[in-house]
Amino acid sequence: MESSINSVFKRIGDFDLEISKIGHLESEVNELKVTLQDIKESQSKSEQWVRRSNIQINGVPQKNGENLIQLIKTLAEKANYTLSTDTDIDFITRIATKNNTSDGRPKPIILKMHSRYKKDDFLTSLRKLNNLKACDIGFTGRQDKIYFNDHLSTDNRALFNEAKRLAKEKGYNYCWVRNCTIMVRRKDDSPVIHITSKDCLKKLS
Template identity: 25%
Template sequence: MADAGGPLSSTPVPSTDKEIKSQLSEIMETLALLGKQIEKISSVENRLSDLQKSVTYVSEYFENFRKEIKEIQLDTVQLKANNDRLQDQLTVTQRELSNTQEELHDLQQYSRRNNIEIHGIPQRNGEDTNDIVVRVAAAVGVDITPSDIDISHRLPSRQNQTQQRHQTPAIIVKFVRRSVRNSIYYARKNLRGQTPNQIRVGDNNTNNIYINENLTPPMKRLFHQVNERRKQLKWRFIWTSNGKIFTRKDETSEVISVSSAKAVNRIN
């Protein structure tokens, strides 16, 4: 039995300096290892801290990006609404412009309601176009005097693009009364077979004489398109009445009114 005054620890006490140095060396190595482990742990903590900062930065970046995307989406919705509104306004404006153009064209055509064009009469120096009109009217069976004529003159000369030659300019005449104009226009078929020479408006001239309505330039272009289509389909009839264009395959077919270029291709 140990006595009451003896040591409580059972750790052996080094007895020599060599043993002390050995134990101290082991302690130092252990401390060195602990130090390295502490350094590694500190490095890991630093890396974790940097990673946490990176995560925080990325999170903040994406949050800002999400807000920007949200704002862009809101702006896009607003822009689409504005675009739709502008598109609606443009559609209304285009419709109003189209209606205005149609009204303007109708007014231009209406202003020509007393006019006709006489084609096929040779041009001569010092001619009296009023006298020619009176003679043409007589040829279709309508008696008029110069007082029935408001004004008449030759239209500007134009070149035939197909034959590369200048066509004889037509005579345009405006009558004082529409009833006189209509009487002559509706009797124009009586000119068939008659030549300028026969009605004494052209020496030895055998041109065909024909009477047209005085159409506006757009309607003249449309008439040409319809006539080309008629020729392709070998339809027989095309004519105008009160500035409107009509075509017909034959005597028994339906009469078709053509009022726009889009309607030309529907002729079949």
């Protein structure tokens, strides 16, 4: 009887020890989750940082032998903006997206400028070209609408898309990006809500 009782107490002690180990492991897992989230956020910020001087241009038809520098010159003239292609532009290229292959839309154009402040000024001027179409910049007969935006990172692009979806669902009239920051406003006289993370989407009520 005494031996059996001692055996039971030993098993209980072993069980308590295992529970303690499990609790310790759970604590370590939670700490690792926090660390991983911090790393993801830091990586996302870094990805957006390297894009801070970039402008993304959507809707421009593609053609063989296209001259993207000349295209930017044409856009600058349309926007009445003084731009030196020799000193202001770092590089310009088209990039592939996962939708290009499925829907046949032209690849976006990424314009990287040497100065972020010059980029902000140029983008502001380009956005004043309301309802600019491809036919307005030399593509005869093409009615494709041209859009100008900040070049968002993958995470921020997904966040922006979700913000737009929720804004529409919740009755907000405006959802836009300025200086790589997502903003939402219900009406003209409503306060601006800054969306910097998924948690911020809870503000859209």
